Amino acid sequence: MIDLDHVLDAINSVTQNLEKYVIGNHFTEQSSLTLADWATFLSFKEDKTLQSDIENYITKYRPELDIPSKQYVSSQRTYIKPVLFQDISKKYLELIDYKDDNQTFKTFKGFRLCAGDGSDFEIPDFPETRAEFNIKDTPKYRKPAMCKFSSVQDVLNGFILEGIVADYKAAELPLIHQHLQNVRNMINPLRTIWIFDRGYPAMELYARIIEMNSYFIVRLKKDTYIEERKNMTQEDSPISLNITKERLKKFHDPELKDIYSKKMDNRLANCHNNKQ
Known part of the structure; x- marks a missing residue:
């Protein structure tokens, strides 16, 4: 059984290191959606359509924001290095005392x-x-x-x-x-x-x-x-x-x-x- 609170803690902890996980100058403090937002969205999206998934995420977690386009979502996720999700998984196992x-x-x-x-x-x-x-x-x-x-x-x-x-x-x-x-x-x-x-x-x-x-x-x-x-x-x-x-x-x-x-x-x- 997955502990959602520990998953979110792992995401928030790992995504602090922008230099390690981001290509270029993206997901800074000035960005409307942080790296933690993108990691959470990509980890829990329902795989219906990209547009409906981002609409559901914004509506549920960031209702103050305008819903971005599918093209914007597609381009933004190309700036995230895959190792981010490996390290989130390892951090999660550490937080639940897996060892x-x-x-x-x-x-x-x-x-x-x-x-x-x-x-x-x-x-x-x-x-x-x-x-x-x-x-x-x-x-x-x-x-x-x-x-x-x-x-x-x-x-x-x-x-x-x-x-x-x-x-x-x-x-x-x-x-x-x-x-x-x-x-x-x-x-x-x-x-x-x-x-x-x-x-x-x-x-x-x-x-x-x-x-x-x-x-x-x-x-x-x-x-x-x-x-x-x-x-x-x-x-x-x-x-x-x-x-x-x-x-x-x-x-x-x-x-x-x-x-x-x-x-x-x-x-x-x-x-x-x-x-x-």
Whole structure:
């Protein structure tokens, strides 16, 4: 359940920093609608039509103002950097004490369940968006206007902890590593289980989560870790995944590579067979 008062507090707090979130000289004290107004409007608009949404907002919250045109609304929102809404979301989680253990949030046996995944999305097909997301045509083929959205979210409580919009060609694993780095101060890693699908079987990912003192579940393909699976005596018996030189070569983070080059003979993780 969203706490509206805390949402508004988060908006008012974050929008104080105009330089960080505004392109050009806009939303100053002389403006009829402040950055907080625009953030509130864009966060809660009903997505009917842009004109009806702005009419409803002005009528309800700023009745002393004339209703701006749809063209004005469209132009003004282009001056707002998307990171504003990411930071409002993070501030909101901070204000509701998301990191703390309390009875407000749902858990699974005392653990928060956080899942990570990425999907491709169609975006408006304009020259500006094609340039922004590095969409290049070939002589014979016009590529569709697409981007990739990657996120990590608390699946029991419905919170997106972080989202990244990237080029549609962006690999999912580097984005997940970035998420884990960015949200580590927002969570209690000892009470968090990370869940990933078949696109994320990577030793470096396991290593990062282990170094966070956190836990993970990854659904594996049938042809993953075949040699280790041969040592299983029953369907749900644990196996050890050892760091090898070949596996270490695939590490990209120099700090993690250094740590695990010294742990070549150590067990990295336990796996359980899952024949789904």
